[in-house]
Amino acid sequence: MRPASLYLTIQRRHRRRDIHAQSLLARFSKAATATLAVSLVLLSGAIIALAFEYASLTRDLPSLALLEARYDIQKGSLLQPTRFYDRSGMVLIYSLENSGVTRRFLTLDASRGEMFSAEIAQVAVWMNEPGFWQSPGISWQHLTDPQPVTIAEKVALTIFPDGEPANLRRALRMRLLAAQLVQTYGRSRVLEWYLNSLYFGRLAFGADTAARLYLGIPASQVNFAEAALLLTTAQAPALNPFDAPAAALERQQAALAELRKHNFLIEDVYQRAKSAPIKIRPAPEESQNISPAFIQLSIDQLNRQIGRDVLERGGLRVITTLDANLQSQLSCLIQNQVKRLATSDSDSRSTDDPTCPAARLLPTLTSAEKDVPSNLSASGVLLDVKTAQVLALVGETSIHGQTPMLGAYAPGSLFSPVVAVAAFARGYSPASLMWDIPSNSPDTKLEDTANRVNPDGKYHGAVRLRTALVNDYLTPITGLLEQVGANNIIRLAETLGMPDMAHPGVQPGNLLYNGGKTSLLQVAQTYSIFASLGQLHGKRIANGFSLEPVIVLYVEDASGLPILDQRTSDAQSLLSAPLAYLTHHVLADNAARWASLGYPNPLEIGRPAGAKIGRVVGNQGAWTVGYTPQLLSAFWLGIPGDKPDDQFQVDPRAVASLWYAYMQHTHRSLPSAGWQAPAGISTLDVCDPSGLLPTTICPAIVNEVFLTGNEPTSPDYLYRVFQVNRETGLLATVFTPPAMVENRTFMVIPPEARTWARENGIPLPPTAFDVLQMPLPSPDVRINSPSLFAAVSGQVSIRGTAAGEGFSSYRVQVGQGLNPQTWIQVGSEQKSPVKDGELAVWDTSGREGLYAVRLVVVRQDQKVETAIIQVTVDNAPPTIRVLSPSNGQVFWLPAEPLVTLRAEVIDSIGISRVEWIMDGVSLGERAQPPYSLPWETQPGEHTLLIRAQDTAGNKSASPEIRFKVESQPTSDR
Numbered sequence: 001m002r003p004a005s006l007y008l009t010i011q012r013r014h015r016r017r018d019i020h021a022q023s024l025l026a027r028f029s030k031a032a033t034a035t036l037a038v039s040l041v042l043l044s045g046a047i048i049a050l051a052f053e054y055a056s057l058t059r060d061l062p063s064l065a066l067l068e069a070r071y072d073i074q075k076g077s078l079l080q081p082t083r084f085y086d087r088s089g090m091v092l093i094y095s096l097e098n099s100g101v102t103r104r105f106l107t108l109d110a111s112r113g114e115m116f117s118a119e120i121a122q123v124a125v126w127m128n129e130p131g132f133w134q135s136p137g138i139s140w141q142h143l144t145d146p147q148p149v150t151i152a153e154k155v156a157l158t159i160f161p162d163g164e165p166a167n168l169r170r171a172l173r174m175r176l177l178a179a180q181l182v183q184t185y186g187r188s189r190v191l192e193w194y195l196n197s198l199y200f201g202r203l204a205f206g207a208d209t210a211a212r213l214y215l216g217i218p219a220s221q222v223n224f225a226e227a228a229l230l231l232t233t234a235q236a237p238a239l240n241p242f243d244a245p246a247a248a249l250e251r252q253q254a255a256l257a258e259l260r261k262h263n264f265l266i267e268d269v270y271q272r273a274k275s276a277p278i279k280i281r282p283a284p285e286e287s288q289n290i291s292p293a294f295i296q297l298s299i300d301q302l303n304r305q306i307g308r309d310v311l312e313r314g315g316l317r318v319i320t321t322l323d324a325n326l327q328s329q330l331s332c333l334i335q336n337q338v339k340r341l342a343t344s345d346s347d348s349r350s351t352d353d354p355t356c357p358a359a360r361l362l363p364t365l366t367s368a369e370k371d372v373p374s375n376l377s378a379s380g381v382l383l384d385v386k387t388a389q390v391l392a393l394v395g396e397t398s399i400h401g402q403t404p405m406l407g408a409y410a411p412g413s414l415f416s417p418v419v420a421v422a423a424f425a426r427g428y429s430p431a432s433l434m435w436d437i438p439s440n441s442p443d444t445k446l447e448d449t450a451n452r453v454n455p456d457g458k459y460h461g462a463v464r465l466r467t468a469l470v471n472d473y474l475t476p477i478t479g480l481l482e483q484v485g486a487n488n489i490i491r492l493a494e495t496l497g498m499p500d501m502a503h504p505g506v507q508p509g510n511l512l513y514n515g516g517k518t519s520l521l522q523v524a525q526t527y528s529i530f531a532s533l534g535q536l537h538g539k540r541i542a543n544g545f546s547l548e549p550v551i552v553l554y555v556e557d558a559s560g561l562p563i564l565d566q567r568t569s570d571a572q573s574l575l576s577a578p579l580a581y582l583t584h585h586v587l588a589d590n591a592a593r594w595a596s597l598g599y600p601n602p603l604e605i606g607r608p609a610g611a612k613i614g615r616v617v618g619n620q621g622a623w624t625v626g627y628t629p630q631l632l633s634a635f636w637l638g639i640p641g642d643k644p645d646d647q648f649q650v651d652p653r654a655v656a657s658l659w660y661a662y663m664q665h666t667h668r669s670l671p672s673a674g675w676q677a678p679a680g681i682s683t684l685d686v687c688d689p690s691g692l693l694p695t696t697i698c699p700a701i702v703n704e705v706f707l708t709g710n711e712p713t714s715p716d717y718l719y720r721v722f723q724v725n726r727e728t729g730l731l732a733t734v735f736t737p738p739a740m741v742e743n744r745t746f747m748v749i750p751p752e753a754r755t756w757a758r759e760n761g762i763p764l765p766p767t768a769f770d771v772l773q774m775p776l777p778s779p780d781v782r783i784n785s786p787s788l789f790a791a792v793s794g795q796v797s798i799r800g801t802a803a804g805e806g807f808s809s810y811r812v813q814v815g816q817g818l819n820p821q822t823w824i825q826v827g828s829e830q831k832s833p834v835k836d837g838e839l840a841v842w843d844t845s846g847r848e849g850l851y852a853v854r855l856v857v858v859r860q861d862q863k864v865e866t867a868i869i870q871v872t873v874d875n876a877p878p879t880i881r882v883l884s885p886s887n888g889q890v891f892w893l894p895a896e897p898l899v900t901l902r903a904e905v906i907d908s909i910g911i912s913r914v915e916w917i918m919d920g921v922s923l924g925e926r927a928q929p930p931y932s933l934p935w936e937t938q939p940g941e942h943t944l945l946i947r948a949q950d951t952a953g954n955k956s957a958s959p960e961i962r963f964k965v966e967s968q969p970t971s972d973r
Helices: 003-058 064-070 118-128 151-157 168-185 187-197 207-215 224-235 245-261 267-275 292-305 308-313 324-342 412-424 446-451 465-470 474-484 486-495 508-514 520-531 577-587 591-597 652-666 751-759
Strands: 083-085 092-095 317-320 377-384 390-398 433-436 461-464 535-538 552-556 562-565 570-573 610-615 621-627 631-638 681-687 701-707 719-725 741-747 781-785 795-802 807-816 824-830 834-843 849-859 864-873 879-884 890-893 898-906 911-918 921-926 931-936 940-950 955-957 961-967
Touching: 003 168, 064 168, 118 151, 118 187, 118 224, 118 245, 151 168, 151 187, 168 187, 187 207, 207 224, 224 245, 224 267, 245 267, 292 308, 292 317, 292 390, 292 552, 324 377, 324 390, 324 652, 377 520, 377 652, 390 520, 412 465, 412 474, 412 486, 412 508, 412 520, 412 577, 412 610, 412 621, 433 465, 433 474, 461 465, 461 751, 465 474, 465 577, 465 591, 474 486, 474 508, 474 898, 486 508, 486 898, 520 535, 520 577, 520 610, 520 621, 520 631, 577 610, 577 681, 577 701, 610 652, 621 652, 631 652, 781 849, 781 864, 795 807, 795 849, 807 834, 824 834, 879 940, 879 955, 898 911, 898 940, 911 931, 921 931
Parallel strands: 083 317, 890 961
Antiparallel strands: 083 092, 317 552, 377 390, 377 631, 433 461, 535 570, 552 562, 610 621, 621 631, 681 701, 719 741, 781 795, 795 834, 807 824, 807 849, 849 864, 879 898, 898 931, 911 921, 911 940, 940 955, 940 961
């Protein structure tokens, strides 16, 4: 190749390399530019993200001004204890502080006021942050720890919202604030605030308050030994010198040894501090207030709502629901009554206290109690029905004074309305017939049966459920409890505000005697549901729990900003209005309880009111609770604790008198008001005590209330007229001379009550027939079937013998009544004799009642021989009404594991058997009332059929009832 060509070739190659290099450089340049752009974008994004994160961290960061307001040496909020006022906001009822130990701020600068001792300041630094005087206020090693480490961090955390979670975000926010704190105010001020904010137990905030509380000296005089004691107490406030003196001193010695180990104390100073005597002063007396029990409940409730630390730290103004005047009257009323009961001097058994008009309304005690224990106590509460606000509350009060205690005791018969509610929901009514007789349940243990007696020691036979409920006839109510199912009733009680009725060691059947535990407030809450016709009022203090009575109306901080506002109450429907009204209607029936309390009695206050006395087995305690549409009050009187005094019994009238006097006093200026029956309630005249429709022989007719659709449809069967031989008292027959027959009315008593009836002189209807005048049967003229006095129906085969010497003919006749005036021939006259065979067939269709059947045999000499029997014709089948379950009803598991299947079965002659058919399978039979059967619920849709047969063989069946059993979602329980 020529040189020129080679040159050109090389030049072209270089040019291509240059172009390629330029292309690569261009591409690299573009890539670098893109990478730089991306980096800048990412950096910008990071900066923006950091800015956003910083903004998020600092958003709502507590202001340092809060610290200045809290630690102001003259009027800082930490100087002010939490104060409780009555509902007017004008009457101070309690200050949450130690009596005689007011809060003060000490400083680290003599020019600004009294100083902390150098010893306590030094020990605080040595024990908490030895490098404090060089610290920026934050611990870099613990940057992400949500708990404070440095003194500045601990001070900063005191103004953080209590609800802020302890997480990474709070850790960073707390340290931002701590750094600002040191930079803005300096370390000396931070340490000063720290010493003034520490909590030392027993409501002692600040080292000076703690020094004066536990040691009786100001913090300006504290030495090393005392400083170590106080600052170790701040680390574990529960182990303070009052509550755990040995532990407090042990921790103090350990702290001194630790300070010596790290050379914070030289040897001679350590030895002096180690051996220095510590004089712990006696704990101050509790500060007095007009309602220690109410204040204790207020504190407990606020602890759950705003936190104990916030409440005890102070600076809060709490407006409670308490009415100071009503509280004062309740307190003096109870004190007067306890004093009267505990004093044998008759002059003191009436009261004329000019400062206590409520006590002047107490009925006079007619006789002195014997051996009244000195610890006899009473307590009481007043509740606004419409808001559930507690207007007055007095804890257990004896002649020795008032305590903050509200004990939990067996409610006894006060629990019986809860049983009634469960029964009403299952088809019972206030008119339902109950038998108050000695228990003969085969499921009842012998030792339990001995305790199942009524408070008056008597049994009262046939009574309406209404009468049993208000007079504490507990035997039939207990039977009702067992029919409905104790577990069902215990669950209902929990829903209605009595959560502790399932008491270990108590048989469910004894719940009305000595079972379960309940408090005064729980009783008031439960009965308020009856007063408000099914509505529960109050506030939900904690999520997942039911409404509670309102104790606190309003809470504000030292600057007047609201922290809690409960001036409006919430409402929750727990019972249907008709169901609650049935129970209330019974509790408001003054006349119904005259049988046990007489007339007048302490439960009558001259205006519409529902009330109930609660008696407990052994009468160691008694309750009274009652209400109007406006107010509810409840009282307990008895011996506190679980150790009864067998020599003393509480007269329920003594506690009922408290209720009477207080309700009269609190309603002086209130208009009289009552209750309107809600939709779903009907009224009807019924026969007492059966609760069925009246008949001409019903001894007493009363007006009763029912759930609409649950009214009785059958006439009374408890009272019946019997025809008897007036001389023998036996049931009259066709053989009884008419002149000896008379009508007598008897109560038809079931077999299980007949022994009790005989023992109490109650006449029983005769069961034997008058056969004294009956002629001897002839072997040739007799009726073998039906038997004498049998019940028959339909086509009746009359069998026997019509024969003998000189037989000519026979005929069969029937006549209505005991002594028929006319006879009707059955079939035709027969000319052929019959021996032990069928004489005739009698069609009884359309006939009811007593009939005589006569066989007439005619001889060839025209002599006539007769044989007569008496039968009862019953062609009407039993009537069946299913009371529970109702058609379409839904039961829930696990709340209702047992359901009582109930039916009303009536027949004019008598019932031989009642059978329950569930889903086509027989569950069981009953031959005697009450016709009820317990059934363990099973999930699914079910059909129930009830069949009955009377003594004449007539059968009937109920309409098919369809109902469901469903599992309740967990969230609804």
